[in-house]
Amino acid sequence: MTFKNLLYTIGCIGALVATPAFSQTETPTPAPTQERSGGLSGSVTDESAWEDIGIAIPGFATDNNVPTPANAEGTAALGVALAEVITADLKNNGLFKPVGPNRLPQPRFASIASPVWSNWTSRGAEMLVHGYVTKRDDGRLTVGCYLYDIALQDQLVREGWVVQPSEWRRAAHKCADLIYSRLTGESPFFDSKIAYIAETGPKGDRTKRLAIMDSDGANHRFITNGRSTALTPRYSPDYSQLLYLSYVDGNPRIYVYDIGTGKQRLVVENKNPTLAPRWSPDGEHILFSMAVAGNTDIYRVPATGGRVTRLTDTPGIDIGGSYSPDGSQIVFESDRSGSQQVYVMDADGSNQRRLTFFGGRAATPEWSPRGDQIAFTHITGNFRIGVMNPQGRNLRHLTNGWQDEAPTWAPNGRILQFFRTERNSGDTSLWQVDLTGDNLRRLPTPVDASDPAWGPILP
């Protein structure tokens, strides 16, 4: 798997120490993560604390500007591109006040672990990011990332990664995650991917294709060719497979698509329509909904196939499902009461009870990866993205579109994406909003887009 090529902190800081250029001029001190673990703010809901922090992100330095498949102009230009990706990650998500490499002096390689403070103290930024990229003998790249507090003139955190040239952007996302986590106390989310449905064509005859992209929209790839309608994808927790609905044989059915081999199989071998696929958090099980003689219920099957277990058994439509992070409960949607509402049950199907009593209809529940919130589509005339706690209380609306639908969580449970449909035209687009309701923005996609599914943080 590709992400196995990414080495981790311990190994990489070892590599960093062993880099001759560094040993000449600097002796990196041990990473201070243990002693300075407080961060500036414990929660995104404390809005004011850290969002105004200025962060200077000059180009990453290189010891030797050499060619690399990652950048046609060599490792020096790649160093600038790395800083640009980090700046865009933070800026586009409304995090801090980053200033990118094109407005800053370029540090020399020798000063990465020991900044020239006089260059930075008068720029109005509180934080400084330094980094480097070097090419290894095996062609892979070593990327180092350092976060400094300018007023303290002290290092807050650093980390290094070894990546294949084709995965250079992941090193930038890891650095953005390091900065974000250190300054906010939150878990990382940038180094992750999104599966969604790309839409083209007129409203009455839309072409719908399965597509994937990085969390910042880069490395976009269409998986299906559009000859048959594809809907509702979900990445497996290890990113090796996608569940999605396809009409490839004329019927709506869920397929398990292997990204490595490009092969796919039916989630269950029978003639009934299957809908609304979901993974268990450990990737061991698949939830799907199946209509038998018109009645839809929720079922579970091992991810590798095998015995199917029926979890719901009502005359109403029971559909969807999202596991709590510990895998013990499933929140799902049912119209057994007469209209769509959100219910919760134990993972074996027992103890089913209704959660939503807000008026209107409640659909597409998704349990936060942190476990503390459930996002859903609240239908009261218009369709809005709402969140509530797992007891079905403390409803908060995060959006106010005509039709905002199908939320999906960032890996850290602090940001949501969903899709918005425009009245009359039927145009669709992906949007993102913080759990606070702030930083609402449209995600750039090559064509119209729906059904976003955000995967977990890459290891």
Place this chain on the structure above:
Amino acid sequence: MNKRFVTSLLLGSSLALAACSRNAPEELPPEPTPTPTSPTTGTPTPTGPAVGSQAHFENAVNGQNVIYFDTDQYDIDSEDSAALRTQAGYLNQYPNITVTVEGHTDERGTREYNLALGERRANAAKNFLVSLGIPESRIRTVSYGKERPVALGSNESAWAQNRRAVTVVVN
């Protein structure tokens, strides 16, 4: 004719993908035969659509190959049952014909739920036809949820037209 064109588009894109040929025809189609300028004059030729075609079915049931539903509902009301009786009459007359009932919803629902709701509607129509004596083996169902609206506006009138079950002849 329009209706038939739309139907064949639906069928073409969903059922018979192979029919979406990428190859351009090698020869241009023949020029259309001139239509009579005044259709009321002269006797119409008795060569209507062939038995087993969607057009023949739609003509025979007088357009009642589509039934409509209220918001979030899937019950068969009296108007629907009259249409389905007409469809059953046709199917009894031509026992070799099989059909697909397509279930559809309006756009004002979430995607997955609408797929399940469309399935419910298609099955409601199918079950009614079966109750009238049409063998189950002759009726397939498929749900398109909100994916294939026939009326493209975002208003009550469009939504009412899209909440439907469409019976389509399979050859």
